[in-house]
Amino acid sequence: MAFLEARDLVVEYATRRGPVRALDEASLEVAAGEVVGVVGESGSGKSTIGVALARLLPGNARVSSGDVLVGGRSVLAMGDEELRALRRDTLGFVFQDPIGTLDPTARIGRQLGWMIGGKPGDRELVEHLERVRLPDPERTLRAFPHQLSGGMAQRVSIALALARAPQAVIADEPTASLDASVRSEILELLVSLTREAGTALMLMSHDLRAVRRFCTRVAVVYGGRVVETAPAQELFSSPQHPYTRALLDAAPGAEAPGETLRPIAGIPPVLHGAFRGCAFVGRCACAVEACSVERPVVHSDDHDVLCHLAPVKEKAA
Numbered sequence: 001m002a003f004l005e006a007r008d009l010v011v012e013y014a015t016r017r018g019p020v021r022a023l024d025e026a027s028l029e030v031a032a033g034e035v036v037g038v039v040g041e042s043g044s045g046k047s048t049i050g051v052a053l054a055r056l057l058p059g060n061a062r063v064s065s066g067d068v069l070v071g072g073r074s075v076l077a078m079g080d081e082e083l084r085a086l087r088r089d090t091l092g093f094v095f096q097d098p099i100g101t102l103d104p105t106a107r108i109g110r111q112l113g114w115m116i117g118g119k120p121g122d123r124e125l126v127e128h129l130e131r132v133r134l135p136d137p138e139r140t141l142r143a144f145p146h147q148l149s150g151g152m153a154q155r156v157s158i159a160l161a162l163a164r165a166p167q168a169v170i171a172d173e174p175t176a177s178l179d180a181s182v183r184s185e186i187l188e189l190l191v192s193l194t195r196e197a198g199t200a201l202m203l204m205s206h207d208l209r210a211v212r213r214f215c216t217r218v219a220v221v222y223g224g225r226v227v228e229t230a231p232a233q234e235l236f237s238s239p240q241h242p243y244t245r246a247l248l249d250a251a252p253g254a255e256a257p258g259e260t261l262r263p264i265a266g267i268p269p270v271l272h273g274a275f276r277g278c279a280f281v282g283r284c285a286c287a288v289e290a291c292s293v294e295r296p297v298v299h300s301d302d303h304d305v306l307c308h309l310a311p312v313k314e315k316a317a
């Protein structure tokens, strides 16, 4: 059963150039304990899904339709108290820029204390930092965020995200701003700590190699929709959606020896309202007439593909 769920979610941002439809009936599920990678080009809507799950969308955003559920409860229908508890106890967040997300005016120990609540003793605070394998936890507790390296600050952010033993963590490109040498260590830490605790992890990333290595399932987002979702192994070995195939082909490492990278031709769409067809139609080499006028819908058990050309599978009873 899904622990996190976006169901046919439509989110629009008001901008000076009119509405931008960031999510266009996006559906995504993360089961308890699962590690789900969310991939897709810049602007496809990954971060919007993440913040919508905790109703943390900015003021110019509006959920036009659909629903968001955590533990089976509609987040959109929650009152203030329930929403506060959801953000504080049930969900943890790790963002791209760790130093920017920490309070610059407070020492790490204080920030960790706020997160844990009550009056944690020094020993307890140290234990939280030891868990994220910070080499000198006592010193880190006394430090201000600007005194930490990016990698250390991200370890602190992970400690903060896990401090209240959340049931799910949403990590939005948690290593994108870090030095390449520490990226895989930090990701490994996040994945191993969440796995140990049985915490669901939703990982937005541009790093397909990392997603392949760490995720149990992958959701591919394009034009505000999840166009394909499958167990990670299956998605990488037999991608079905033409966009997924193009995305995998364009990833560094996918090129044959001596060959250059094959970027996806064209640019992703910015949707301004409801769209009748498949958003990938303009860039798809296999498009047929129906792709411009009909929304592809496919139901299946564990490998969903929203493409007119994909074999239609019936939902398992």
Ligand SMILES: Nc1ncnc2c1ncn2[C@@H]1O[C@H](COP(=O)(O)OP(=O)(O)OP(=O)(O)O)[C@@H](O)[C@H]1O
Pocket: 013, 014, 015, 020, 021, 022, 040, 041, 042, 043, 044, 045, 046, 047, 048, 049, 058, 060, 270
């Ligand atoms: N606060 C905002 N105001 C207006 N438009 C926004 C806002 N945030 C996002 N958008 C737009 O919504 C769409 C989806 O953005 P989102 O940040 O969710 O994509 P993303 O997949 O996370 O991209 P990236 O990989 O660059 O992080 C984009 O067209 C983006 O420009």
Ligand SMILES: [Mg+2]
Pocket: 046, 047, 048, 172
């Ligand atoms: Mg993003």
